[in-house]
Amino acid sequence: MEYKQQQVIMNNIDRLLDKQGIKRSTIEDALSISRGYLSRLKRSEGKAYTLSYDLLKKIADYLNVSMDYLTLNTFDHTTDENSLIDFFESLYSMSIEDNLFWNVIELNELNRIEDDPDYWGSLGPIAKKIERANPDELELFPDYIAKSVEDYIYQDITLWSILWVGWQSLGKGRKIEEVVYTKVNITGEVFHTYLEKINSTLYLYRVEYTDSDGVNKLSDIIEAYLVSDDENHFLCNSTDWGEYISSKLRDLYQIARDKCSDTRLNEDARKLLKQFNAN
Structure with a gap:
């Protein structure tokens, strides 16, 4: 493992230990590794021990996080991305521990x-249930919804219902690469x-x-x-x-x-x- 990647992992481990109120010596004892080993993994380049895959997995399991979460460099992501990552990782850990009921x-x-x-x-x-609309509001709907709405509006019918699925995620249309999805x-x-x-x-x-x-x-x-x-x-x-x-x-x-x-x-x-x- 490259030294820089190992330092990212060790910083994440320290952050999680602090967040969960766990001492380094506690996790070292629990995983049957020598006291001070985690500190030695953080030594300067050339002097640090190499973090093995097996130990990384044991640490991730002990802290109830995924291995890829430990390898995450938060500086590579925006604040919003890091917020979502922490949110989903916490929910994943709670689910594993049966502290979240689905x-x-x-x-x-x-x-x-x-x-x-x-x-x-x-x-x-x-989903959104559209119960009433007027011609001026048609531009707010995707084409396939607007065409359905027209049939009602131009018949002067005011009470009707149309189901609009994806009104928040796609809205009138969402461009992904070169295609607009509606x-x-x-x-x-x-x-x-x-x-x-x-x-x-x-x-x-x-x-x-x-x-x-x-x-x-x-x-x-x-x-x-x-x-x-x-x-x-x-x-x-x-x-x-x-x-x-x-x-x-x-x-x-x-x-x-x-x-x-x-x-x-x-x-x-x-x-x-x-x-x-x-x-």
Whole structure:
């Protein structure tokens, strides 16, 4: 391992130890390495020991973070990127430790919702129900929505409903590379979890983007939303923010799926058992 990369890793380890209130000697004892070994890994170039892959994995497991998180150089990212990275890494660690309870909306449920206006609200923050519009507002909608709206407006009908999926993430259109994408299709289960610390709910969607003609497609995209006090916030997707955040979103979606197995406890039962076992 290159010296500079090793120093980045060691600085991240020190930051996490400080954040979690763990002494170097504690982790050294836990991993059966000699006292002071972590300090020797931080010595000047030419004098430092080499950090092995096996030890890096053990340290990552002990600190409940991914190995790639330990290799992350925060100076290579913007403040917003680092905020998202820390946020998703924390959620991933909480999920591994079973301190985060994930709920799922199955894909077959979503198919039913899209066909029945009475259930549209169950799609969560990704969808918006348009109940009233006028000709001046057509420019706010993507072409495929605007054409549907026209049929109602020019018949002078004022009460109607159209489902607009992706109104926050794509809006009227989002240019990615050379293509403008206007439509979102949900292609997998939706996972959501309540974050008590910020009194908000996080939603994760697996979707596909298409252009207005349906010719160009971007598949296997994960979108993240936060909902607090009835306010919807589109956080990011796994195609605009670089490989690290893209990878972390996919990891989080996968662990949410793993935690939503049929053999899990419900949230209240889990809390009761944890309370009992802690005593």
